Amino acid sequence: MDNAKVSPLGNGHINHTFLVRSPVREFVLQKINTQVFTTPDALVSNADRISRHLTLKNQQQQYQLQVVSPEQTQTGMLAVDLGEDGFWRAINYLPHSHSVDVVSTEAHAEIAAKAFGHFSCSLSDLDAELIVDVIPNFHHLPGRIEQLSLAAANDSQGRLSVCQHWVDMVMAQTELLHELAEVEAKLPRRICHNDTKINNMLFDKRDMTSMAIIDLDTCMKGYLMYDFGDMVRTFCSPEEEDSTALDKVTVRESIFAAICNGYLGELAPVLSELERRSLWLGAKVMCLMIGVRFLTDHLNGDVYFHIHHQGHNLERAENQFTLYQSLLEQQDILSAYLN
Structure with a gap:
């Protein structure tokens, strides 16, 4: 992706997460910790099944939140296994989102x-x-x-x-x-x-x-x-x-x-x-x-x-x-x- 900027995102304890931004799009890129998640294909399959269910409910106005969904590769895959270079997946980025680490109110x-x-x-x-x-x-x-x-x-x-x-x-x-x-x-x-x-x-x-x-x-x-x-x-x-x-x-x-x-x-x-x-x-x-x-x-x-x-x-x-x-x-x- 030309002119893409990659920056760390969040402060999770397990996976490595990045925000990828380019002039045309942005998404979240994640390297799954396969020492913790020994079946990463099952992980992305679970997330896909749940996001599809919630997306359908959202379309039926039964789910009021936005849905975090997997981004597919050009060949329709949910993730890419690069062997020693890691197991990677992408998910959609939600603009205007904000997270907090300590509840204040x-x-x-x-x-x-x-x-x-x-x-x-x-x-x-x-x-x-x-x-x-x-x-x-x-x-x-x-x-x-x-x-x-x-x-x-x-x-x-x-x-x-x-x-x-x-x-x-x-x-x-x-x-x-x-x-x-x-x-x-x-x-x-x-x-x-x-x-x-x-x-x-x-x-x-x-x-x-x-x-x-x-x-x-x-x-x-x-x-x-x-x-x-x-x-x-x-x-x-x-x-x-x-x-x-x-x-x-x-x-x-x-x-x-x-x-x-x-x-x-x-x-x-x-x-x-x-x-x-x-x-x-x-x-x-x-x-x-x-x-x-x-x-x-x-x-x-x-x-x-x-x-x-x-x-x-x-x-x-x-x-x-x-x-x-x-x-x-x-x-x-x-x-x-x-x-």
Whole structure:
């Protein structure tokens, strides 16, 4: 493409993402991390199936957001595998889009939660079995804790001594694991986004209304409580997830309430009573689980999440564990918003 300019886009932990601009068009170019996504063809196929479903709903005026869709190659392919040079795919770029990393107002929290709820509700009539699990057991807390236990036992980087107390805290959460096993056995599996961070919902910067749900890479079969929990995890703290100002890391009650209003309002037509009651459990599990994943990666030598300095994943883990403890401290007050 003549006279194209390529610049980094976003701040994702896994893939490498770029914005490609030329005088005639612009699109998003992404190098998929095939160490994480070992079946990248399934990933792009999932995203294509979901975007087609949502596009049809949009045309029928049943889906109110814009749709992020794959861009095909000249030969009609959804991606290009260059071997050692990587697995690449392109998706459409949405002009006037704007993302935020920290929720600053209740209004923004409710807008984003409403958008994620609308996204899930609109996928409720798409057969979940058509979607391939590109990361099996992605939101599986017992498996994540087992991985942490193994990483701690190996201590391949000699890092355990400074974070042993966090490992001990995680291993003590047996009651949560028992509750989780009981609830999951009764929940319906749906197509879930599985990464409902605030920066995966694009605002329209012209009026700060919701524009689109992006990053469909982890859309898989799962439980809606985890999508809700990831919103709580990423919306409610006034600090970014790698902030070391742990005294400021807390769950803001007003933001939690706004999430409940937006999410439950959109999902009311499809959400069962058991699913609604599971949402509080999802909030607890997601805060703990992402902390476990960060801590495991720290102990293993930072092989999964991109880091910017040594100890970055430990800082992220401590942040998330602090948020988890804040949730537990406010359980009676916060869980009431779901009743």
